[in-house]
Amino acid sequence: MSCSCSSSTNTQNELHASIMQKINNHPCYSQDAHQHYARIHVAVAPACNIQCNYCNRKYDCSNESRPGVTSYKLTPEEAVKKVLHVGGLIQQLSVVGIAGPGDGLANPKQTFETFSLLKKYAPDIKLCLSTNGLMIHKHIDEIAKYNIEHVTVTLNSVDESGEIGSKIYPWVFYEHKKHRGVEGAKLLLEKQLLGIQMLVERGILVKVNSVLIPGINDEHLPFVARKVKELGVFIQNVMPIISKPEYGTQFGLDGVPSASHKQLMKAQEACDVNVKLMRHCRQCRADAVGLLGEDRSDEFFKESFVDKSFEELAHHYDLNQRMKTHENIETWRRALRAANGKINQEEATNKDELSSNGNTMLVAVTTRGNGLINDHFGSAKEFLIYEAGDKAIKFIMHRKVENSYCMGKENCNGTYPIEEIKNALSDCHLLLTQKIGECPQKELESIHLTCDESFADEPIEISVLKGVRKHFFTAS
Template identity: 45%
Template sequence: MSGNVVPLSSITRSMPVPPAGGCASSSCGAPSDRGDVPEQVWERIKDHPCFSEEAHHYFARMHVAVAPACNIQCNYCNRKYDCANESRPGVTSERLTPEQAARKVMAVAAKVPQLSVLGIAGPGDSLFDWRRTFETFRLVAAQMPDLKFCISTNGLALPDHVDELAQYNIDHVTITINAVDPEIATKIYPWIYFNGRRYTGIEAARILLDRQMEGLERLTAKGVLVKINSVLIPGINDRHLIEVNKAIKARGAFLHNVMPLISDPSHGTRFGLDGQRGPTAAEVKAVQDSLGGGAHLMRHCRQCRADAVGMLGEDLSRDFTLDKIPEAPVVDPEPRRVYREVVARERADRARAVAAATAGLAQTAPTAAPARLVAVCTKGGGRINQHFGHAREFHVFEVDSSGVRFSGLRKADNYCLGGEGDDERMPTILAALEGIETVFVSKIGRCPRDDLAKAGIEAVDTHPFEYIESAVAAWYAERFGVQIEAASIA
């Protein structure tokens, strides 16, 4: 199998062990996205790759497509089945029964020790198809009690199932809320199906928004961690998302994830066919930046398929179709236990490196030095560990005298195909790097380096396998005439 399905020995060899006497858990040093999160909340999110930016470097999620029916229509959604070529919500290659889903979870857990979360995100709505959703969680919980469970929902049916969510230990919930103004919502949702009938227009919008707010309030009252997804649609809700952020924060939402509209006409969505454009990376960042002081922001979302498997940014679902997995998979818990021990040591080591880099910048970098956006090629682990030609996305960080902060993701085509560079892909890559002057890579060929240089982009390959924050801090300090020692791989 490909991607992140690798022997545990390979994983452990790639992670350095901190010196004797060092921390063995993240509690010894604040991870990069711990911030002001209370300890009891951090314990709930530290292994969840969607609720913690730091966790997505180490842990994998999987979605099982057991909920095909939906109770609303969104102008940005077109659910597709038996589809292996599109990477977006609402798409799956297989629709599963709860029994098939439980079998698939066991098969993945047996091969992917990083797996920490099972989510149900459709391809319809997880709570409109609630019987399939809860039966899947019941079957999996009996075999894999260490997995975290979460769902994604549009919120229309949510108030009817809040108590059941607690019963099944589902304490991470994502609600898609694109508006709090019914007039704006009418431009996004053509209809809803509620209590046995179809509603349209302003009446549909009011029902949906009221149910979403009720569900959010009831979940947070029970202590459930709630993430809100909002699709940024230029000209429709881009300016309005500030009001959405205020409303969800007031009701206790933990995270707000502002995602770009995907509007390729080939996907067959109403927005795509009507020519509604998606936002640029700069527009997404501007909206996210405008939400500072509101609910915590998620900036590392990949807008996953309904059958996604593996680390965020890499989908192994094709390796785990029903025809490729055993009838009765057996999970050995030892590799999963060992992997978590290794990750705990790695996180503590990285926390120290990040703290040192931040302290060094604060002490030596000029406060007037300009902030810079840099892109990083990484396969995970918080390190610069990917060849430029293999990168299908770039992690963007902002650096100034106060530290190095994760800013967002830029998707692109990988430059190399079958070991050879494809010059026709470079325009797409350069478009993804708009506004970026420096790219950190573990390695890069001469031709793409030259192409980047012609576009005014510097390729830095002098920090392979170093932690991202410490390497970027060292580069920034050197650029502005100060010295910070980067933490390299042990």
């Protein structure tokens, strides 16, 4: 008996270590890594084999950030040149993903040619693929061949009747035929589940993206979570639909609204009991560059890299210097973990695990990365949201605002940015920031939000716990 248990424990530990190695510097698969490592998406896949009512790939705006949007498309050679160019300048770059603007596996020639060249010229970087899942079963061998260890599959419904799926997908193109309505939705689901199963069997980490669409699949998402857990999916990402008429999507034109922060929190809470959740997604563009929450795609025009040779760019990429940079990042992360301690209860499913009296607070944090409270309130365009008690904390989500406070009324279509910020933080109890002025502080206090800049430039996690204890658990 003891030998069997020991063997089982060792196997589990080895499996855990193997997974941790795969996600350690992947900003999408690891909440901790996203504060330190950058990603790049290369837009080599223009075609798509399904139509989603929340998607419009023709929409292009340099100021817009959402899936499917890109400023320009790339050939495989151009894509790899861009990776080498960016990777030399942003040395914390750790992942290359193909996420559109269409579907990577609807453009298999471009996709796998890109991955092949990346293996040759950027062997240190992780390869990542995002797909609707329709064609995984036909390309599983190629995915494994190029050592693509991370695949994201968008799965919005597991309703076998096809009724829910038919409201999301008008048609699915498969084997030279358009399958519409319920027929198309059922076909897509069949291939998605088969593809996910095949990926898991190959030891490839799967992330499932599920778009939260109020009135369509919001009550159904816990069933999706249950199914993906059965399949062995590593993590699920519940993404709020981004829907406005000007985006030209069918849902936007039909008046389906964007999902609110509260709707997202409700859906996440319902799914959290079934599967590990990704809570730090930024719903990136198809050409995103940089840290999550700090897109730098507009800095890298084709002209800056396209005419350079692979040899010149490989020298600029500088594998040795990149290795040193990553070693320095890991040294910093170890120091942060030591400072924070084991207070982040990512898997907590009830408030008693966080608080001695069952009461928890929502804490907003301004940061520019590196795991520190290092951004002024006035320049912040997103806030990290934590749930915390006096025992532990849990990361909940990030919340974006279109305009930072310092943009001012004249730059915000005549409206004051503080109103949008107050709405985004209306359910929060505490704001930890590097610096905040007297005027915005009074505005936030009017919605009963306590502001504290005493933790400026300190590690986020331990500061959240200390801040909550300081302001709400003074007896302890």
